[in-house]
């Protein structure tokens with residue numbers, strides 16, 4: 001496994017887009033785009049919808065691209081209609097899962113404790129969790145950036161006690177920059193990423209890769225990926241198109 005922070009990690013979160021057929025069409029086109037122009041230096045990862053996990057995991061593209069679930073339920077199985085367990089995600093071919101994406105926190109009401117329970121479920125099943133943290137505009141305006149990031153990160157540290165730094169990741173996604181076209185400036189991203197590193201240091205933890213997410217596009221990805229302490233990007237809307245995701249994946253390559 002690649003040691004943390006040596007290769008950037010470029011991940012796409014498809015949210016509630018693309019069923020299995022559309023996912024296969026994307027994978028065919030993305031594989032062709034990589035064949036034409038390989039994105040050499042980045043590790044690549046996709047988070048398809050639950051129903052499309054298998055289609056991506058069975059596509060030959062998995063030789064180059066990892067696959068993850070967008071969320072998992074804390075329990076391994078049971079009477080939880082509509083939910084996906086970490087074990088089922090593994091069965092479908094996932095090796096990663098997002099935990100605590102801002103839409104899970106703010107639309108579905110997941111608390112810090114809920115996110116920690118999902119991280120625990122990932123580790124139980126052998127999935128690598130990518131823990132998402134980020135402040136709302138209101139929290140930022142009130143000067144609560146540090147408090148919010150510290151609280152969200154510290155909530156997941158106990159389950160990650162014995163987890164190596166390359167077996168999980170953090171995504172810093174300021175809520176005000178998600179799907180809005182507003183991107184955090186490189187200075188904003190650097191400040192938040194250094195703050196997260198400091199929190200990890202306070203707890204004597206090794207630092208996993210810390211990705212930036214929020215309106216990452218082909219034209220700003222290079223600058224963000226070149227920013228100090230930014231080890232990758234988590235891309236929403238721009239990961240839905242094979243050409244734009246390919247452009248972002250290659251944005252860290254030397255020209």
Ligand code: 13P
Nearest residue numbers: 013178179214215236237
């Ligand atoms: P956008 O790139 O569409 O802003 O989404 C970011 C995100 O939420 C990725 O998880």
